Amino acid sequence: MFFSARLLAAKTNVAILGAAGGIGQPLSLLTKLNPAISNLALYDLVNTPGVAADLSHINTPAKVKGYKGPDELDAALKGADVVIIPAGVPRKPGMSRDDLFNTNAGIVKSLASAAARVCPDAHLLVIANPVNSTVPIVAEVFKKAGVYNPKRLFGVTTLDVVRASTFVAEAQTQATGKAIDPSDVKVTVIGGHSGVTILPILSQTGLSFSQEEVDALTHRIQFGGDEVVKAKDGAGSATLSMAQAGARFTDSLIRALNGEKNVVEPCFVESPVAAEQGIKFFASNVTLGKEGVDTIHPIGKLNAFEETLFEKVIPELKKNIQKGVEFANQA
Ligand SMILES: NC(=O)c1ccc[n+]([C@@H]2O[C@H](COP(=O)([O-])OP(=O)(O)OC[C@H]3O[C@@H](n4cnc5c(N)ncnc54)[C@H](O)[C@@H]3O)[C@@H](O)[C@H]2O)c1
Numbered sequence: 001m002f003f004s005a006r007l008l009a010a011k012t013n014v015a016i017l018g019a020a021g022g023i024g025q026p027l028s029l030l031t032k033l034n035p036a037i038s039n040l041a042l043y044d045l046v047n048t049p050g051v052a053a054d055l056s057h058i059n060t061p062a063k064v065k066g067y068k069g070p071d072e073l074d075a076a077l078k079g080a081d082v083v084i085i086p087a088g089v090p091r092k093p094g095m096s097r098d099d100l101f102n103t104n105a106g107i108v109k110s111l112a113s114a115a116a117r118v119c120p121d122a123h124l125l126v127i128a129n130p131v132n133s134t135v136p137i138v139a140e141v142f143k144k145a146g147v148y149n150p151k152r153l154f155g156v157t158t159l160d161v162v163r164a165s166t167f168v169a170e171a172q173t174q175a176t177g178k179a180i181d182p183s184d185v186k187v188t189v190i191g192g193h194s195g196v197t198i199l200p201i202l203s204q205t206g207l208s209f210s211q212e213e214v215d216a217l218t219h220r221i222q223f224g225g226d227e228v229v230k231a232k233d234g235a236g237s238a239t240l241s242m243a244q245a246g247a248r249f250t251d252s253l254i255r256a257l258n259g260e261k262n263v264v265e266p267c268f269v270e271s272p273v274a275a276e277q278g279i280k281f282f283a284s285n286v287t288l289g290k291e292g293v294d295t296i297h298p299i300g301k302l303n304a305f306e307e308t309l310f311e312k313v314i315p316e317l318k319k320n321i322q323k324g325v326e327f328a329n330q331a
């Protein structure tokens with residue numbers, strides 16, 4: 001599927017924080033299957049010994065170890081090259097991602113503080129919501145510790161492009177009667193990871209849509225997370241699709257760190273793309289390289305409809321980022 005890292009020697013150490021959760025478990029499974037990984041540290045407040053024992057029987061190179069509770073956090077992080085953070089509570093119906101801030105901001109801040117101390121050179125992949133705020137929190141924590149490198153911090157927005165491919169392929173198949181493989185449909189998605197901050201650039205796909213289709217697809221991509229939250233009816237949000245998206249991003253990063261060229265993934269990073277609008281973090285396509293972020297791609301041309309969407313991204317994203325920065329800098 002996406003483990004083109006197959007030909008690499010297993011030499012990357014990965015730690016997953018929140019590894020026993022809804023995302024954590026399938027993400028740990030998919031990460032264990034990645035042959036480029038040598039050590040897989042699974043940290044959570046609960047259940048990691050069992051998850052680790054179970055996964056450790058799979059016959060791939062990664063050595064799996066479980067770490068449970070704050071006393072074992074430093075040991076989980078020791079030697080990590082890549083730290084993935086899905087720790088935090090998910091939404092219930094009726095909640096926005098920002099409603100998770102009060103709980104998740106503190107969780108992410110404390111995990112980031114430990115990472116800044118124990119593995120300051122690791123690449124940090126933030127899944128915990130609200131991503132638009134949790135990524136700035138990690139940046140501030142690393143700055144305070146004097147170890148911030150913006151090339152190594154990523155908000156994982158892969159699920160937005162995974163959804164966009166799926167939804168656009170479905171709509172095109174329906175409209176044309178010709179079966180389209182979703183993985184062949186590439187949609188650039190920019191902005192952030194919540195509601196109106198998610199901006200799919202359908203005009204750049206090279207496909208034709210009616211304005212009605214554009215309206216429906218844009219809305220579905222922006223609010224795809226809500227479909228899952230509603231269907232799970234109180235039992236959480238996307239976990240399995242997120243695990244696939246997170247494992248894909250992790251694999252891409254590892255391939256790039258190992259020298260593979262032209263590895264491009266969308267992600268939410270410290271970015272000059274919307275600096276003119278006063279926005280410090282922004283999601284767009286990024287070429288990954290040996291240091292992490294290599295080249296941040298510009299947005300490219302937007303049509304008039306997308307320009308109006310962009311106007312809506314700016315104030316919301318600015319507010320979300322500011323909230324994270326202020327929280328991280330509270331005493
Ligand atoms: N970025 C994205 O695209 C995306 C997609 C889906 C979900 N999410 C977010 O990911 C987060 C996790 O979702 P989930 O469905 O796995 O939730 P979950 O409740 O199933 O799992 C969360 C796990 O985090 C653990 N945890 C809580 N506090 C912790 C701490 N201090 N240290 C270590 N572990 C801790 C819990 O014990 C639990 O096992 C949520 O915030 C959700 O909104 C993001």
Ligand SMILES: O=C(O)C[C@H](O)C(=O)O
Nearest residue numbers: 091097129225226237238
């Ligand atoms: O919708 C959510 O709350 C989880 C996640 O951000 C998603 O996009 O599925």
